Amino acid sequence: MSDATGVIHDIGYQRYTGPRLGRRQVFGALYLHGVRTVFGLGRSAKAKIFPWLVVSVVTVVAAGVTAVRSQIGEVVMTYAQFADAMSWLVIFFAAVAAPELVSRDLRSGVLPLYFSRPLPRGDYALSKLLALVTALWLLLGGPQLVMFLGAAFTTNRGVRGVWDELLDLLPGLLYAGLWAVVFASIALLVASLTGKRAFAAGGIVAVFLMTTPVVGVLSILPSATVNELAFLASPPTLVGGVGTWALGDALTQGQGGGMPIGDFGPVYAAVAVLLVAGCVSLLLLRYRKVAAR
Amino acid sequence: MTLLATESLTKTYGGRVTALADLTVSVEPGIIGLVGANGAGKSTLIKILLGLLPPTSGRVQVLGLDPTTDPAAVRARVGYMPEHDALPPDLSAAELVTHLGRISGLPRTVARERASEALRHVGLHEERHRAVGGYSTGMKQRVKLAQALVHDPDLLLLDEPTNGLDPAGRDAMLALIHRIGTEFGISVVVCSHLLGEVERICDTLVAIDGGRLLRADRVSAMTTATDVLAVEVSEGTEELAARLAALDLPVTRDGRLLLVPLADDATYDQILGAVAELDLPLHRLDQRRHRVAELFAAREPSHV
CATH class of the missing domain: 3.40.50.300 (P-loop containing nucleotide triphosphate hydrolases)
Known part of the structure; x- marks a missing residue:
């Protein structure tokens, strides 16, 4: 080449003939973007403060529990109980993360840019939901992993001890998954209704806060059946009820038998499934409407 | 396609x-x-x-x-x-x-x-x-x-x-x-x-x-069909309008301008011939492209 002096040529517009990815990869890209958004990755320093504050709190608690256990040799909290103990932190985390995921997009009007692309409108909502579920599950599951590692390295029963510990961990992780699914679907549905992040966060906390007194009232009514079904009325106690039924000891150990749900365990499970299914359907309906606007 | x-x-x-x-x-x-x-x-x-x-x-x-x-x-x-x-x-x-x-x-x-x-x-x-x-x-x-x-x-x-x-x-x-x-x-x-x-x-x-x-x-189809010639003379606009009308050109007045639909190049010659015969001071003669807006306006006999 004779031209070595570094002249920049305008090569004009280039057509693109390379590969175009399919629906799965696009869904994956949007999902990963969502998970990163929740933890403030790729965003301003301000957006990172709250998520990482919560992450550090749950990690410190988990480390503390592990330390106490290794010192006095007593299980302060089972893995599943850890999720219960952190429930309020999870609620606040979801109340900040869900508006971050969907309300911001509603507010800025960026949705037409998404929906004018090949992405089916349901995929947008589902990828955001999956991102929030993942984030909440990581928030609860990560510290459990810390507890597990602590216990596994300090066990004095060798491989057998590690194996037992693992069998304890798995229900804990499943239970964390239940928390994540229930909380994420409620929080995302509420957040998708408004473009104002403060309103959305308030709304999410309100759903969890306002339903708690209902449980209180129902559980002191003079009817054993109503009392045993009372915990259906609020999402956190609903999840607790399902856990009490499904996990038994792993959750209720040292708590005097856990929640008095009687024989209604399957009802709790069914209601939880219906609640999640209802929230997801409403979320999809909501985005059908938004997309056509 | x-x-x-x-x-x-x-x-x-x-x-x-x-x-x-x-x-x-x-x-x-x-x-x-x-x-x-x-x-x-x-x-x-x-x-x-x-x-x-x-x-x-x-x-x-x-x-x-x-x-x-x-x-x-x-x-x-x-x-x-x-x-x-x-x-x-x-x-x-x-x-x-x-x-x-x-x-x-x-x-x-x-x-x-x-x-x-x-x-x-x-x-x-x-x-x-x-x-x-x-x-x-x-x-x-x-x-x-x-x-x-x-x-x-x-x-x-x-x-x-x-x-x-x-x-x-x-x-x-x-x-x-x-x-x-x-x-x-x-x-x-x-x-x-x-x-x-x-x-x-x-x-x-x-x-x-x-x-x-x-x-x-x-x-292009909208504009070519409707190009007009705008003629302006310093005086004698009325005479010129009458003369052009006599030549079977559908002339219209637009203020001081005379508008003549451009049929072909002969239209130029006819107008120039008329101006020369009447010995009028020709101020301008140019082709005016109809703005597309006029095509969408209600088609009524405009500016008479």
Whole structure:
């Protein structure tokens, strides 16, 4: 080449003939973007403060529990109980993360840019939901992993001890998954209704806060059946009820038998499934409407 | 190849509000101006073309595809620039356009490359790494155009691209759209309520009003047929008008001007001959292109 002096040529517009990815990869890209958004990755320093504050709190608690256990040799909290103990932190985390995921997009009007692309409108909502579920599950599951590692390295029963510990961990992780699914679907549905992040966060906390007194009232009514079904009325106690039924000891150990749900365990499970299914359907309906606007 | 085609396309909202009524139009690739007043049905038409709204009845084709049955295939080949604000303020233009490129199915590295290319083509350089919230209206419009361009579409749908721009910004945006339509080889549909603006850059105009088609034709076809000669003489306008009328030229008065439809080159000679015979001081004689706006106005015997 004779031209070595570094002249920049305008090569004009280039057509693109390379590969175009399919629906799965696009869904994956949007999902990963969502998970990163929740933890403030790729965003301003301000957006990172709250998520990482919560992450550090749950990690410190988990480390503390592990330390106490290794010192006095007593299980302060089972893995599943850890999720219960952190429930309020999870609620606040979801109340900040869900508006971050969907309300911001509603507010800025960026949705037409998404929906004018090949992405089916349901995929947008589902990828955001999956991102929030993942984030909440990581928030609860990560510290459990810390507890597990602590216990596994300090066990004095060798491989057998590690194996037992693992069998304890798995229900804990499943239970964390239940928390994540229930909380994420409620929080995302509420957040998708408004473009104002403060309103959305308030709304999410309100759903969890306002339903708690209902449980209180129902559980002191003079009817054993109503009392045993009372915990259906609020999402956190609903999840607790399902856990009490499904996990038994792993959750209720040292708590005097856990929640008095009687024989209604399957009802709790069914209601939880219906609640999640209802929230997801409403979320999809909501985005059908938004997309056509 | 037909770029867009609709057949008796009708859209009513809730059975009462009619946005589009029996719209049948077919346009070839190029730069197409879609003009009409606010509420004429332009945005509804665009949403149907994108497959975001189902039509109430009638058929529609975009690039030979049917957006009602295969919206994803249509949207993969179409870029859309919405009318309203559509940019999250805390992202940089480069991040946003890259992200949207990936949503269009570009692989990660390709999306990044094409995003900076698209932003360069619309004239955003170093500032593309700053947060969009601090951009001027003109820069935001350019980002919206760049995101429509990032996945190399075959058709761009631009909804009021000059909205909110100052005159210089309008000219720059129109020049850019013209360049995309001619040099990039991408067909463009420009929606606007300002006819004078789009007629400068379009080769086809589609005018709709109240959801009905007023007229759709190539701009050249609209203007050539109706060119007129404007004659101005310093004095004796009446005599000249009488003389031209005697020559069987359908002359009309427009203030101090006489307007004569240009049939062929002989019309020039006839007029010059008449002026010379009457020995009048000819002030000017020039060909006046009808502005397209007049073609859409109600056709009544104007300015007598």
